[in-house]
Amino acid sequence: MRKPRNLRALGVTLRAYCGNLIMNNRIQQAFQKQDKKLLNVYFTAGYPRLHDTVPVLKALTAAGADLIEIGMPFSDPLADGPVIQQSSTVALQNGMNMRVLFTQLKDIRNEVPETPILLMGYLNPVMQFGVENFCREAAAAGVDGVILPDLPLDDYVDEYQEIFRRYNLKPVFLITPQTAPARIRRIDELTDSFLYLVSGPGTTGGANTQAEGVQDAYFQRIEDMQLRNPRLIGFGIADKASFQHACQYAEGAIIGSALIKALDGVDDAPAAASRFVSSVLN
Amino acid sequence: MTPTTYKEPTARGYYGQFGGAFIPEMLYPNVEELRDNYLTILADPEFQREYQQLLRDFVGRPTPLFEAKRLSKKYNTRIFLKREDLCHTGAHKVNNTVGQILLAQRLGKTRIIAETGAGQHGVATATVCALMGMECIVYMGSVDMERQRPNVERMRLLGAEVRPATSGSQTLKDATNEAIRDWISNPVDTHYIIGSVVGPHPYPDLVARLQSIISEEMRKQLLEKTGSELPQYVVACVGGGSNAAGAFYHFLDEPSVQLIAVEAAGHGITSGHSAATSVLGKPGIIHGSRTLLMQDEDGQITEPYSLSAGLDYPGIGPLHAYLAAEGRARFISIEDETALRAVAECSRLEGIIPALETAHALAALGELGAGPNDVVVINLSGRGDKDLETYMKYADSIK
Numbered sequence: 001m002r003k004p005r006n007l008r009a010l011g012v013t014l015r016a017y018c019g020n021l022i023m024n025n026r027i028q029q030a031f032q033k034q035d036k037k038l039l040n041v042y043f044t045a046g047y048p049r050l051h052d053t054v055p056v057l058k059a060l061t062a063a064g065a066d067l068i069e070i071g072m073p074f075s076d077p078l079a080d081g082p083v084i085q086q087s088s089t090v091a092l093q094n095g096m097n098m099r100v101l102f103t104q105l106k107d108i109r110n111e112v113p114e115t116p117i118l119l120m121g122y123l124n125p126v127m128q129f130g131v132e133n134f135c136r137e138a139a140a141a142g143v144d145g146v147i148l149p150d151l152p153l154d155d156y157v158d159e160y161q162e163i164f165r166r167y168n169l170k171p172v173f174l175i176t177p178q179t180a181p182a183r184i185r186r187i188d189e190l191t192d193s194f195l196y197l198v199s200g201p202g203t204t205g206g207a208n209t210q211a212e213g214v215q216d217a218y219f220q221r222i223e224d225m226q227l228r229n230p231r232l233i234g235f236g237i238a239d240k241a242s243f244q245h246a247c248q249y250a251e252g253a254i255i256g257s258a259l260i261k262a263l264d265g266v267d268d269a270p271a272a273a274s275r276f277v278s279s280v281l282n
Numbered sequence: 283m284t285p286t287t288y289k290e291p292t293a294r295g296y297y298g299q300f301g302g303a304f305i306p307e308m309l310y311p312n313v314e315e316l317r318d319n320y321l322t323i324l325a326d327p328e329f330q331r332e333y334q335q336l337l338r339d340f341v342g343r344p345t346p347l348f349e350a351k352r353l354s355k356k357y358n359t360r361i362f363l364k365r366e367d368l369c370h371t372g373a374h375k376v377n378n379t380v381g382q383i384l385l386a387q388r389l390g391k392t393r394i395i396a397e398t399g400a401g402q403h404g405v406a407t408a409t410v411c412a413l414m415g416m417e418c419i420v421y422m423g424s425v426d427m428e429r430q431r432p433n434v435e436r437m438r439l440l441g442a443e444v445r446p447a448t449s450g451s452q453t454l455k456d457a458t459n460e461a462i463r464d465w466i467s468n469p470v471d472t473h474y475i476i477g478s479v480v481g482p483h484p485y486p487d488l489v490a491r492l493q494s495i496i497s498e499e500m501r502k503q504l505l506e507k508t509g510s511e512l513p514q515y516v517v518a519c520v521g522g523g524s525n526a527a528g529a530f531y532h533f534l535d536e537p538s539v540q541l542i543a544v545e546a547a548g549h550g551i552t553s554g555h556s557a558a559t560s561v562l563g564k565p566g567i568i569h570g571s572r573t574l575l576m577q578d579e580d581g582q583i584t585e586p587y588s589l590s591a592g593l594d595y596p597g598i599g600p601l602h603a604y605l606a607a608e609g610r611a612r613f614i615s616i617e618d619e620t621a622l623r624a625v626a627e628c629s630r631l632e633g634i635i636p637a638l639e640t641a642h643a644l645a646a647l648g649e650l651g652a653g654p655n656d657v658v659v660i661n662l663s664g665r666g667d668k669d670l671e672t673y674m675k676y677a678d679s680i681k
Contacts, residue, residue, distance in 0.1 A: 074582065076450070078466075079306040081463075092582060123567055124566050125581035176469075178308075178311040180311070
C-alpha cells in the first residue's frame with residue numbers, strides 16, 4: 001500500500017518541477033543567465049530556399065546568436081521594409097506555409113535544445129490556420145514566443161491570452177518612440193519575456209534618419225522607467241557598430257534585414273548566416 | 283436579432299464581427315489620435331460651416347438627382363441618377379477629401395499622403411492639398427498609373443508627387459500598403475487620407491460619415507420629385523465601398539429600401555480573375571480591418587482582377603461585409619464585358635459617359651427585378667473621361 005502512494009507523490013513532485021521548468025521558458029532563461037548582451041536574429045522561413053530554414057537556424061545558433069526569430073512569410077507585411085518583403089515573396093513562391101514550417105521544425109529541439117525560438121509574422125495567416133492550432137503546433141515544436149505586430153493589445157487580452165498561456169507561448173509586443181508611458185506600462189504588465197523596442201520611425205531595415213541624440217534620449221527614457229521586462233532594440237540594427245551602440249541601452253538587439261541581405265543570392269545560406277553572425281559578434 | 287442601427291460601429295470599431303483596428307504599434311498613436319478626436323471635430327459647428335461651404339462652393343453640391351427617362355423606359359421602372367460625376371474632379375471622392383483635409387488641419391498635420399486605384403481619390407486629394415497649400419504624396423500601383431494615365435498627369439499638375447507602388451499586383455492593395463508604410467515612417471506630421479471605407483477604425487466610420495451627404499441629399503430630392511423620401515432600390519458599385527456607403531447611409535435603417543451593392547466579377551466569378559469579394563472572400567485582416575477578404579487557404583491575400591482600377595481590391599469595407607453577412611444589402615457581381623455594354627447604354631440613352639466603376643452599378647439594372655411603380659436610384663459615382671483609353675481599346679465590346 002505504501003509504494004503506490006509514494007509513486008503518486010513522486011508524480012506530483014515531478015509535475016510541479018516540470019511545471020516550473022515550463023513556466024520559466026527558454027526566453028526567460030536566456031535573459032536570466034545573461035552575462036553578456038544578447039543578439040537576436042530574424043530570418044524568413046523558407047528563404048532563400050524552401051529547405052534552408054533548419055540549416056540556417058542551426059548555423060545562426062552555432063555562430064553565437066542568442067535568440068532566433070523565424071519569420072512566417074506574409075503577402076502584405078505592412079511593418080516591413082523592402083528587404084523582408086522581398087524575402088517573404090520568395091519564400092511564398094518557394095512553397096512556404098504554416099504546415100510546411102511546422103513540419104520543418106518538428107525535431108528542431110533535438111538539434112537546438114536551448115536557444116529561444118520565436119515565430120514572427122502577421123495575424124491573418126495565424127487566424128486562418130486557427131489560433132489554437134497554431135499555438136499547439138508551435139508549442140509541440142518547442143517554440144517559445146510569438147511576435148504578431150498587428151495583433152491589437154485589447155484583442156490579445158480578450159481572445160488570445162488564455163490560449164497563449166495554456167501552451168506557454170510568450171507574446172512579444174513592440175514599443176516605439178511614440179508609445180505613451182501608460183501604454184508602455186500596460187505592455188510591460190502583459191509581457192513576461194522581453195520588450196521589443198523599435199529604434200525609430202519606419203519599417204524594418206530602414207536607415208536611422210533621426211537627429212543625433214533623439215534616439216538615445218528615447219532609449220534612455222525607456223531605461224529610466226525601470227520596467228520589469230528586459231529590452232531588445234530592433235529596426236535599423238545592421239552590423240557590429242549599430243549592435244554595440246544599441247546594447248548600451250538594452251539587454252541586447254535584434255537584426256533582421258541585414259541578415260536577409262547577406263543570404264540573398266548565396267549558394268550556401270548556412271555558411272553566409274554563420275559569417276554574418278560572426279561579423280556582428282567578433 | 284436585427285440590430286437597431288447599421289450605421290454606427292462599436293467603440294472599438296466593430297460592425298458585427300467586422301472592423302476593428304489591427305495595426306502595428308507604430309501606427310497606434312496616429313490612429314488613436316484620430317479615433318479620439320474625429321467625432322468631436324465633425325460635430326464642431328465651425329468645422330461644419332467650413333465643410334458645408336466648401337461642398338457648396340468648391341465641390342458644387344448639392345449634385346442633381348436626374349430622372350433618366352430613356353433608361354427608365356428601357357427597364358420599365360422609374361430610374362434616377364445621383365449625379366456624383368458632376369462633383370468637382372469628376373467623382374464622389376472629393377466629398378471625403380474636403381472633410382479630411384479640414385480634419386488634418388485641426389489635428390495640426392502639415393503633410394498629406396493617400397493611396398489611389400483609379401486615380402480619382404488621388405486627384406481629389408491632390409486638389410484639396412492644393413487648395414489648402416499642403417504637401418501631398420499619392421501612392422499608386424504602377425499598373426494603375428499606366429491604365430489611368432490622365433489622372434496621374436492631373437495629380438502632378440495639381441502639385442502632388444505620385445509615387446509608384448511596385449510590389450505585389452501593383453494595384454490599389456499595394457498602393458495602400460505603401461501609404462501605410464509611409465505613415466509608419468512619418469508618424470508625427472502626416473495625415474493619411476484613406477479614400478474608401480476601409481482601414482483601421484475609425485476610418486470606415488469617418489469616410490462613411492463624410493460620404494453620407496450623398497444619401498442625405500437623395501432623401502430631400504426624392505421627396506421633391508416623387509413625394510417620398512424613400513425609393514425601393516438604391517444601387518451603387520463597391521470596390522472598397524465609399525460611394526456605396528455614402529449612397530446607403532441614410533437608408534441603412536429603412537428596411538423598406540433595398541440596398542444593392544455591385545461588385546466587379548472581372549472575367550467571371552469562377553474564372554480566377556475577379557474582384558467579387560462578397561462571393562470569393564472569407565473573414566480575414568487587410569489594411570488594419572477584419573473584413574471579407576480574398577485570400578488563399580494559408581491566409582495570403584490573393585490578387586484581385588477587374589478591368590476597372592477602382593474596383594480592383596481584394597477586400598471590402600467592414601460595413602459592407604456586415605451588410606452582406608446580415609443580408610441587409612444584396613450583392614450582385616458584374617463582368618467586365620457587361621459593364622462595358624452599360625457604358626455604351628448610359629452614354630447613348632442619357633448622354634452621360636459613366637466611369638467604368640459606375641458602369642457596374644448601371645449594368646445591374648437588368649437584374650433588380652424592379653417594377654413600373656418602383657423608384658430606383660443609381661449612384662452615378664463618377665464620369666468616364668479617365669477611362670477613355672480603355673473604352674477606345676474595347677470599342678468592339680462597347681458598340
